[in-house]
Amino acid sequence: METTEKLDRLRDDFIARMGVIASNDGMPRMSGQVFAMLVFEGEEVAFGDLAKRLSVSRATISTSIRLLEERGLIRRINKAGDRQDYFQLADDAYAAMTKFALAGTRRSQAEIDDTIEKLPEEAQDVRARLEAFASFYNAISAALEDAIPRVTKPKT
Amino acid sequence: METTEKLDRLRDDFIARMGVIASNDGMPRMSGQVFAMLVFEGEEVAFGDLAKRLSVSRATISTSIRLLEERGLIRRINKAGDRQDYFQLADDAYAAMTKFALAGTRRSQAEIDDTIEKLPEEAQDVRARLEAFASFYNAISAALEDAIPRVTKPKT
DNA sequence: CAGAGTGTTCAGAAATGTCTGAACGCTCTT
DNA sequence: AAGAGCGTTCAGACATTTCTGAACACTCTG
Numbered sequence: 618m619e620t621t622e623k624l625d626r627l628r629d630d631f632i633a634r635m636g637v638i639a640s641n642d643g644m645p646r647m648s649g650q651v652f653a654m655l656v657f658e659g660e661e662v663a664f665g666d667l668a669k670r671l672s673v674s675r676a677t678i679s680t681s682i683r684l685l686e687e688r689g690l691i692r693r694i695n696k697a698g699d700r701q702d703y704f705q706l707a708d709d710a711y712a713a714m715t716k717f718a719l720a721g722t723r724r725s726q727a728e729i730d731d732t733i734e735k736l737p738e739e740a741q742d743v744r745a746r747l748e749a750f751a752s753f754y755n756a757i758s759a760a761l762e763d764a765i766p767r768v769t770k771p772k773t
Numbered sequence: 774m775e776t777t778e779k780l781d782r783l784r785d786d787f788i789a790r791m792g793v794i795a796s797n798d799g800m801p802r803m804s805g806q807v808f809a810m811l812v813f814e815g816e817e818v819a820f821g822d823l824a825k826r827l828s829v830s831r832a833t834i835s836t837s838i839r840l841l842e843e844r845g846l847i848r849r850i851n852k853a854g855d856r857q858d859y860f861q862l863a864d865d866a867y868a869a870m871t872k873f874a875l876a877g878t879r880r881s882q883a884e885i886d887d888t889i890e891k892l893p894e895e896a897q898d899v900r901a902r903l904e905a906f907a908s909f910y911n912a913i914s915a916a917l918e919d920a921i922p923r924v925t926k927p928k929t
Numbered sequence: 930c931a932g933a934g935t936g937t938t939c940a941g942a943a944a945t946g947t948c949t950g951a952a953c954g955c956t957c958t959t
Numbered sequence: 960a961a962g963a964g965c966g967t968t969c970a971g972a973c974a975t976t977t978c979t980g981a982a983c984a985c986t987c988t989g
Contacts, residue, residue, distance in 0.1 A: 620893050631888045631903075638881050643799035645977070659902050664936070674979050679937055700935055700987065711909040718913075725794050732787045737776050746815050747787075753867040753924050757874075760920035767912045801947070820966070830949050835967055856957070856965055935986075945976070949969105956965080 628657050632671070647673065648681045651704075652690060661694050661703035689713035711768040719761040726754035784813050788827070803829065804837045807860075808846060817850050817859035845869035867924040875917040882910035 632653045639649020650671055655662060668678045682704065685691045690710045694703040707713060729751040736744050788809045795805020806827055811818060824834045838860065841847045846866045850859040863869060885907040892900050 620895060623893060624896060624899070627888060627891055631885075634884045634888070638884065641799055641877065643797055647977080656902055656906050657899060659898055665934095675936070676938080676980075677978055680978090683937090702936070711905070714909070715913065721797065728790045728794065729787075732783060732790070735783055737779060739776060740780060742815055743780070743813060746812055749867070750812050753870070756920050756923045757871065757917075759923075760916040761913075763919070764912050764916035767915075768909050803947080821964095831966070832950075832968080833948055836948090839967090858966075931989090933986105933988080936984095938983080939979105939981095941979090943976105943978070946974085948973075949971090951969095953968080954966095956963105958963080959961085 628654075631657055645681065645684065647671070647677055648684050651678065651681045652685060652706075655691060655704060655706050659706075661696075661705045664702045664704070667704070688717050709770055712765055712770070715761055715765050715768050719758055719765075722754050722758045722761065726751050726758065729754065784810075787813055801837065801840065803827070803833055804840050807834065807837045808841060808862075811847060811860060811862050815862075817852075817861045820858045820860070823860070844873050865926055868921055868926070871917055871921050871924050875914055875921075878910050878914045878917065882907050882914065885910065 632650045635653035635656075636646040636650040639652070640646040642649075651667060654667065654671065664675070664678060664682075667682075668675045671678070682691065682693075686693065689707055690713055691704050692707045694705060696703060729747055733744060733747045733751065736747070788806045791809035791812075792802040792806040795808070796802040798805075807823060810823065810827065820831070820834060820838075823838075824831045827834070838847070838849075842849065845863055846869055847860050848863045850861060852859060885903055889900060889903050889907065892903070
């Protein structure tokens, strides 16, 4: 068997799995697959190739890419003399991913804190329980924060 | 205004928000709402009351509860002389939640590692990129692991 | 300037996820 | 035994998310 063919099968399998993982994490499956493709390839991949190799319409690629760009996970490259857009993993994709998760836990904590503030004085017991819940999100946030430097690409 | 009414409004608002948070985290909205209700109430809540106060069928409560029990977030209580089941937050609900998230990141890492193992020798560059991806999940896993003791309820 | 190629948008189709109502097995009461 | 009340299951209704195809604006080429 060709080593190229083998790599192709492996890549497709990898992409499929990452799609599932993405959708478990509350993210569109397709965005996970685009991300996986870029991880696997390393080199810049053209917009049109993404659609072709993932067997999906250009419209879908467009919206998937918008999400990934918004989160700072990929970057768009404009090659001079080529009308197509190319894409590549962002420099600090993993740090960006962690920061995004962190923003989520912070937001959750803020929602709880907001409820706590509105509680009447008498509801001491409710307050204590909500504070425990908020502490949980706080601990997770702290953990993610600690992780950021560890996932950040060391400067070369 | 009655302080009880105010609490009721606050509770409903809290429950609604936690439903949204749950669904953002890739978990059924209803499970998040049941969880929120139990956090807010503190005391045991009857199966029937959950359905009534969340305006949802008993079937829905049954499946929501199954999920929460499987994840170790709540516990079921059988009161002698009462045919209804009651529910309460599990002792270490937040630790269980963290462990569940940890299991997810570990699984993701394992999927990547599995692909890495199958890579042919020649594909050094692909290997390096997948390893970076796996390291990311590894760092997050480590961070969550560190968080477990911090979210665990201190023994009284 | 006409034509081909690009990425984006959006209404609607398709797929997926979630909720319900009815049927069921169980236990307790009468 | 019969009946009432409980939690579970599952097919189907419903709602939401995700994908597509067509229309569009833009740019480059001939």
